[in-house]
Amino acid sequence: MACHLLVTDFAIPLKSPNLSHLRLQRKGSSNGSQKVSTTVAYYGLKTPPYNLDGLEPYMSKRALEVHWGVHHRGFVEDLNKQLGKSDILYGYTMDELVKATYNNGNPLPEFNNAAEVWNHDFFWESMQPGGGDMPKLGLLEQIEKDFGSFTNFREKFVETALSLFGSGWVWLVLKRQEKRLAVVKTSNSINPILWDDIPILNLDMWEHAYYLDYRNDKAKYVSTFMNYLVSWNAAMDLLKACKVTTAHVCRAPYVGVSNLISASLNVTGLESIIGK
Ligand SMILES: [Fe+2]
Numbered sequence: 001m002a003c004h005l006l007v008t009d010f011a012i013p014l015k016s017p018n019l020s021h022l023r024l025q026r027k028g029s030s031n032g033s034q035k036v037s038t039t040v041a042y043y044g045l046k047t048p049p050y051n052l053d054g055l056e057p058y059m060s061k062r063a064l065e066v067h068w069g070v071h072h073r074g075f076v077e078d079l080n081k082q083l084g085k086s087d088i089l090y091g092y093t094m095d096e097l098v099k100a101t102y103n104n105g106n107p108l109p110e111f112n113n114a115a116e117v118w119n120h121d122f123f124w125e126s127m128q129p130g131g132g133d134m135p136k137l138g139l140l141e142q143i144e145k146d147f148g149s150f151t152n153f154r155e156k157f158v159e160t161a162l163s164l165f166g167s168g169w170v171w172l173v174l175k176r177q178e179k180r181l182a183v184v185k186t187s188n189s190i191n192p193i194l195w196d197d198i199p200i201l202n203l204d205m206w207e208h209a210y211y212l213d214y215r216n217d218k219a220k221y222v223s224t225f226m227n228y229l230v231s232w233n234a235a236m237d238l239l240k241a242c243k244v245t246t247a248h249v250c251r252a253p254y255v256g257v258s259n260l261i262s263a264s265l266n267v268t269g270l271e272s273i274i275g276k
């Protein structure tokens with residue numbers, strides 16, 4: 001599978017130090033000595049952390065070929081085309097790009113593609129082969145603390161997904177200030193990082209996510225996600241990372257969860273998670 005689009009002639013200082021997913025190319029120069037004509041920022045199409053048939057029979061290989069291989073790829077390619085026209089947004093991480101292009105509620109043309117790349121990268125990580133069932137003890141305790149019971153959480157998540165009008169996403173997030181879990185829904189490409197929530201998992205409720213396998217049966221799609229696909233392992237890793245890292249990076253799909261534990265600042269108030 002094609003993953004990265006880039007050819008790098010030389011490195012250029014970026015706005016953020018952690019930009020392994022981002023490469024930059026200046027056309028017309030291989031050593032920096034010639035006149036620079038254009039600056040282009042390329043974002044790669046991230047591969048799901050399993051084979052495209054890895055979620056069968058609950059999400060078919062054909063569905064992933066279309067959803068990841070066509071729709072997600074299209075968002076990446078369209079974003080790169082947009083970014084290639086200007087260097088104003090050059091050098092941003094994907095988090096920074098989503099926030100910058102949202103432009104305080106007056107989105108720039110690049111916003112929808114940038115946010116959909118972010119959302120889909122996170123979505124693939126929110127599922128796993130053999131997923132579903134119940135979260136592990138530490139996450140389960142936090143869910144029971146914040147929702148009353150796992151059954152209540154599940155009902156809330158399903159109800160929120162099915163009440164979403166049109167296209168969008170349903171999320172389990174950590175409220176940064178309140179330090180509690182919550183279920184939220186967003187329309188179109190909107191991402192909760194825009195109001196500083198920390199995503200823990202998400203579910204794609206765009207029609208392209210379910211029509212091949214479930215036609216218009218959204219209820220079956222959502223219940224199948226909860227029963228057989230959701231990655232509580234990834235959710236638990238992210239929540240643990242939130243306990244011991246900067247909240248800024250604790251969800252980033254471009255940074256492996258295992259790498260997050262080494263960050264330094266604390267997000268306090270999740271004592272029920274630590275040590276589990
Ligand atoms: Fe999608």
